[in-house]
Amino acid sequence: MGVSRNRTRALLIVAAIAAGTVAAATPAGATWTVAPMCGEWRVETVAQGLEQLENLEPDDNGGFYLSGESKIYHVDAAGQVRTVLDDMAAPGGLQLDGSRLSFLTRQDGKLWHLDTSTDQLSAPVDFAGNGLLRLPDGDLLTTWVGTEGGPPKGVSRYLHDSGAVVPNWSTVPRSEGLALSPDHRAVYTDDLFTGQIIRVPLDTPDAWTVVATVPSLIPGLDDLTMSQDGMLYAAAHVEGSIYRVHPETGTSCVVASGLSNGWNGPSSVRIGQDGDGWALYVTGFDGTLRRLVPPSGVELAPVR
Incomplete structure (x- = not known):
């Protein structure tokens, strides 16, 4: 697909331009700080052999919806896989609200809603983006870093009451993933090219600030999620790692590494059920869904 080729080129050139971009975007005097080790997380394979996976969303029953190159799974x-939709134009971000699964198709810039109880698919609306986040008031946010074609568009907002779109609602230069803060007062996003993590206040979206920079020359941050205790977990696509980041101090550590790298690295990360507890779940462009089980003592629960 054209979208995939554009994204391939963008990820591959991250390594070539990262050093200069980070130097230009990082405030003078800023430093990278690595926290103590994250502890021993166990990495397990849940499903594999799927299409190149872009995003995932927990179903609140221990399972997940996944977006592939043309499918939604x-x-x-129990790890059993079925195809929910096929022949879609590069599905991207996913969000589930009850039985309503909202998702984006990146190739044609559309927002769709699927009733998962009836398999009824709504007529699409124009809402071009990649990452997707549902806010507590029902509005949706999306990101467009520019790797899918066209210039970066920051963060845009879909107003669910009117169906109107507020383009470039927050003028973040580049934006990939989206995560809601535990107090519901801000969202966090990440920069594919610089490794920066950015806080966007919901009441003043243009007053965004850089809160951390992942300590790697070419991480290629692709997505992130947040736990109820205020920790961010970020998928470093190019490096093949998952980072835990403390947004208040800017410190970070590596939860897992070697999860494929380069083009095949991790693309999305979410907190989901693991029996009676919680784990991180990670999609990759290698077509694999992985479970990262935390060591004892790690508080891991999703933002509600």
């Missing part, structure tokens, strides 16, 4: 708690 469902993986149940």
Whole structure:
């Protein structure tokens, strides 16, 4: 697909331009700080052999919805995979609200809603983006870093009451993933090219600030999620790692590394059920869904 080729080129050139971009975007005097080790996380394979996976969303029953190159899958708690939709134009971000699964198609810039109880698919609306986040008021945010074609568009907002779109709602220069803060007062996003993590206040979206920079020359941050205790977990696509980042101090550590790298690295990360507890779940462009089980003592629960 044209979208995939554009994204391939963008990820591959991250390594070539990262050093100069980071130097230009990082405030003078800023330093990278690495926190103590994250502890021993166990990495398990949940499903593999799927299309290049872009995003995932927990179903609140121990399973997940996954977006591939042209398909949307469902993986149940036992790891059984079924195709929910096929022949879609490069599905991207996913968000589930009850039985309503909202998702984007990146190739044609559309927002769709699927009733997962009836398999009824709504008529699409124009809402071009990649990452997707549902806010507590029902509005949706999306990102457009520019790797899918066209210039970066920061963060845009879809107003669910009117169906109107507020383009470039927050003028973040580049934006990939989206995560809601535990107090519901801000969202966090990441920069594919610089490794920066950015906080965007919901009431003043243009007053965004850089809160951390992942300590790697070419991480290629692709997505992130947040736990209820205020920790961010970020997928470093190019490096093949998952970072834990403390947004208040800017410190970070590596939860897992070697999860494929380069083009095949991790593309999305979410907190989901693991029996009676919680784990991180990670999609990759290698077509694999992985479970990262935390060591004892790590508080891991999703933002509600």
